[in-house]
Amino acid sequence: MAEDVFKALADPTRRRILDELVERDGQTLFEICTRLVTGHGLGLSRQAISQHLAVLESAGLVLSRRQGRYKFHDLNTEPLERIVTRWLRPDAPEKTP
Amino acid sequence: MAEDVFKALADPTRRRILDELVERDGQTLFEICTRLVTGHGLGLSRQAISQHLAVLESAGLVLSRRQGRYKFHDLNTEPLERIVTRWLRPDAPEKTP
DNA sequence: ACCATAGGCAAGTCGCGACTTGCCTATCAA
DNA sequence: TTGATAGGCAAGTCGCGACTTGCCTATGGT
Numbered sequence: 001m002a003e004d005v006f007k008a009l010a011d012p013t014r015r016r017i018l019d020e021l022v023e024r025d026g027q028t029l030f031e032i033c034t035r036l037v038t039g040h041g042l043g044l045s046r047q048a049i050s051q052h053l054a055v056l057e058s059a060g061l062v063l064s065r066r067q068g069r070y071k072f073h074d075l076n077t078e079p080l081e082r083i084v085t086r087w088l089r090p091d092a093p094e095k096t097p
Numbered sequence: 098m099a100e101d102v103f104k105a106l107a108d109p110t111r112r113r114i115l116d117e118l119v120e121r122d123g124q125t126l127f128e129i130c131t132r133l134v135t136g137h138g139l140g141l142s143r144q145a146i147s148q149h150l151a152v153l154e155s156a157g158l159v160l161s162r163r164q165g166r167y168k169f170h171d172l173n174t175e176p177l178e179r180i181v182t183r184w185l186r187p188d189a190p191e192k193t194p
Numbered sequence: 195a196c197c198a199t200a201g202g203c204a205a206g207t208c209g210c211g212a213c214t215t216g217c218c219t220a221t222c223a224a
Numbered sequence: 225t226t227g228a229t230a231g232g233c234a235a236g237t238c239g240c241g242a243c244t245t246g247c248c249t250a251t252g253g254t
Contacts (some may be wrong), residue, residue: 010107
């Protein structure tokens, strides 16, 4: 649903996670944790990030593949492209004609 | 800020308001109220809609022009176009090549 | 077998956002 | 000037979402 996508994007921490994944796909939970703490200075527990990933995953913005004891996360931009065109008028000025 | 745009889009009622404005620009608060109640069956007070409009306005998604005792609201899609390109990879597959 | 690593589940705290209620201001018509 | 219309301000209630804490499962290395 579009509802889940908007709610997922509402949180700044979840947007940071998307920032991490657009930079490098296939990161594990612990990788994302350390990179958020060291890179952005966020002091969050592992469970907090885990719950955020669950939200992003149920919104379809993140796909995960389990492999042994690792779980890799990939960004999926497909839901993003739908939602915003909702309010873009068909006769909008073209940027790149 | 992009922060305000995402927070504004997080609420379903505010998205309905954008739906109303993309259909017809320049509506007043009371027009939006009645059309939300009759069209979508939402039971919301006038103040609730007013506060939602304030959020949309501070996010830059809605512009307002006062004229006499009326206040007309217009949709501004410009903030929308920025925020989503944030996670769209430059080498994304083209839909219309 | 043992321990460390990678992750999940569940209950609990807490603050913020959505909504209401009540009252006030301003503009227009009669 | 009075009343009706259009809107604003402020305090208060309440539920949901973000985060923590504690414990549990499973895979891999040695």
